[in-house]
Amino acid sequence: MVYKIIADSCCDLTDKYRKDPHFQIIPLTLQVGSHSFIDDETFDQKEYIRLVAESPECARTACPSPEAYMKAFEGEADMVFIVTLSQHLSGSYNSAVLGKTLYEEEHGTEKKIHVFSSDSACCGESLIAFKIQELAEAGASFEQIVARVNEFRDHMQTYFVLEDLDTLKKNGRLTGLAAILASALNIKPIMAGDHGVIVKVDQCRGIQKALKQMVEHFMAGCRNPESRTLGITHVNCPERAEQVKKMFLSQARFKNVYVVDAAGVSTTYANNGGIVVCA
Numbered sequence: 274m275v276y277k278i279i280a281d282s283c284c285d286l287t288d289k290y291r292k293d294p295h296f297q298i299i300p301l302t303l304q305v306g307s308h309s310f311i312d313d314e315t316f317d318q319k320e321y322i323r324l325v326a327e328s329p330e331c332a333r334t335a336c337p338s339p340e341a342y343m344k345a346f347e348g349e350a351d352m353v354f355i356v357t358l359s360q361h362l363s364g365s366y367n368s369a370v371l372g373k374t375l376y377e378e379e380h381g382t383e384k385k386i387h388v389f390s391s392d393s394a395c396c397g398e399s400l401i402a403f404k405i406q407e408l409a410e411a412g413a414s415f416e417q418i419v420a421r422v423n424e425f426r427d428h429m430q431t432y433f434v435l436e437d438l439d440t441l442k443k444n445g446r447l448t449g450l451a452a453i454l455a456s457a458l459n460i461k462p463i464m465a466g467d468h469g470v471i472v473k474v475d476q477c478r479g480i481q482k483a484l485k486q487m488v489e490h491f492m493a494g495c496r497n498p499e500s501r502t503l504g505i506t507h508v509n510c511p512e513r514a515e516q517v518k519k520m521f522l523s524q525a526r527f528k529n530v531y532v533v534d535a536a537g538v539s540t541t542y543a544n545n546g547g548i549v550v551c552a
Contacts, residue, residue, distance in 0.1 A: 277350035282312035283538040284398035312537030336365040342372030359469035360390040392469035396504030397551040431466035436546025498525040
């Protein structure tokens with residue numbers, strides 16, 4: 274059967290995968306003050322980071338419309354799989370589900386379509402997309418792919434450390450006093466995904482200590498790393514990503530390591546210097 278993998282633009286893909294005809298990215302829209310960006314191949318990360326830093330307002334994102342997903346379902350693929358941001362973080366999942374419903378009302382249910390909430394973001398979405406492709410290329414049925422990808426997602430871990438807490442401050446996740454104290458004391462929170470919901474698991478003074486502690490927390494819960502791909506999304510900090518990769522490989526052997534610079538949505542929320550890891 275012919276398959277297609279659709280993801281929203283928080284799925285961080287390298288050029289290799291963006292050129293793969295089995296993949297299609299549906300972009301979110303980004304807004305910084307009066308400036309609007311489409312999160313596609315035209316996205317200018319460095320200019321966007323500059324505007325976000327200068328703006329007193331929090332950057333905003335708008336999810337794709339159901340119609341955008343509907344259009345992406347067209348074509349010769351018999352099996353279509355959609356991977357979105359965690360349904361607890363964005364309306365992208367609900368938009369894709371509505372797009373599926375509207376498409377099936379108009380065209381029937383002969384084409385098999387399934388929408389996955391990644392319960393993650395960034396490279397977490399990428400790893401789920403890769404798992405779908407691996408199974409589809411191996412000849413798995415639609416039902417087998419859905420079941421095995423759900424199991425894969427439910428055992429996947431997502432952790433991140435932010436260098437810049439400005440977005441958290443601007444969107445009200447940090448009070449003014451907490452933001453000032455965190456900045457003055459160089460406090461870096463270590464965050465994780467808990468079934469798609471962001472939770473704080475620890476904090477450290479200084480980015481290096483925080484990254485080291487993040488790796489420790491991650492590895493404490495990582496089972497059978499030799500059978501898993503480690504995903505690392507970085508926001509404009511390739512040297513830091515390489516350092517984190519070496520930290521992980523000093524503790525375990527992974528099946529593969531996938532390192533990618535962030536697209537627009539990931540840049541918005543992880544900010545300049547941020548690191549997200551998934552496996």
